[in-house]
Amino acid sequence: MTGVQNGEASKAVADGPARRRSATATRAALRTAAAFRFGKYGYEGTSVRDIAGDVGVDAALVYRYFGSKEALFNDVTGAGKIFEPLLQEPVEAIPDWLCAMLLGAPKDGDFTHPVLSVLRSSGRDEAVARLRADFSEVFSTRLAARLGGPDADLRAELLAAWMLGTSLVLTEIRPPALRSAPDDKLEKYLRSVIETLLGPTACDGVTPQVGEVD
Amino acid sequence: MTGVQNGEASKAVADGPARRRSATATRAALRTAAAFRFGKYGYEGTSVRDIAGDVGVDAALVYRYFGSKEALFNDVTGAGKIFEPLLQEPVEAIPDWLCAMLLGAPKDGDFTHPVLSVLRSSGRDEAVARLRADFSEVFSTRLAARLGGPDADLRAELLAAWMLGTSLVLTEIRPPALRSAPDDKLEKYLRSVIETLLGPTACDGVTPQVGEVD
DNA sequence: AACGCAAGTCAACGATTGATGACAACGATC
């Protein structure tokens, strides 16, 4: 929108040059481009013309297909609960899943954390409210129920907060030590925190001790 | 900017009705209002007229006093390193300081986490770069040096990530269990994580065990 | 080949944005 950020179309369009005259393909391409733009520049920082330009299409199509800029934003940020995949795992596998997700986080600058996408686009009260609702339902209720033990809801929320912060720092800040640390060493530290928050029952055996890594 | 958010002037102007004809007072009021707006709505979500309107002054004054909207933003987000206060504490007091800071986080919606203020205003590459630099200098370098032990830089960054995530969830998401938990119970959980990341040497005595709180 | 609908373009609208420079009101100094 400011004219400085260009050449992102290659990232967003994601398919070959011959996609013309296909409504579903254009819709999908618009959604992809919108997710990328909204995530990177926020709601106010993204113009409808930017999104359409990424796809190589006129801005008016956004209104034909989605109705309004806000509807497109809600469509993109609301598609599928953000935190949902965590709950597909059996309880014992949650630490493994968390580690895999955090270690697998893209370390280049082109990725934007989906939670940050919403948080970044403030003023969008509906999206923030939905984020809050998602968070509470997934962590405070469902994950807590599966965790069990005392203060399960509190522990679940604290675990979520830790995960969110770690993920955010890994993908957005990318500080030197975290970026250069080998996966196995980093994983030991991650697991020690997970175990602390989840309680010993959720971990699968040994208790890694901070300070005796490597 | 959208015209929906009004009546925030009382929060930002912060001084009595008789402040006219004082350049320094007006400058300060503009800065306060700008910090509030930028924090809550992001850079693109805030207009110069919004800020000036909060102070009850014409938008042209922003340009007289700060030169441009971007200069005002940099002035506001760059004043004082965001993470600096942490380093003023002696090493042994860091857990106490962290707990106090997290427990003292405002739980109403009018506060915006300063880190989120910057993250929310993306596209402002200079501000994001400064955030990154601040983070690395404070945590990866200076805090790590004071922590000592193996992987001090890594542990410092992980601690910072945890702190950021917890602070963010406390102030922005405000999930039910975290909001209603009594301070002393919450503190026990916080300390157990801090101890895990900082190592036993940094904690002052007993080892609180998750699961036997209350 | 002609038709008709769907996909995409185009030009334009009113509003708002960041920014500028000329102008008016205030308050101290002489």
Next chain:
DNA sequence: GATCGTTGTCATCAATCGTTGACTTGCGTT
């Protein structure tokens, strides 16, 4: 009380925003 620099206002600019409706182009059907 006239002077003068400071403080604040006003009108306005060009650009860009979201959005709309009329238009053109392509493609499958008959």
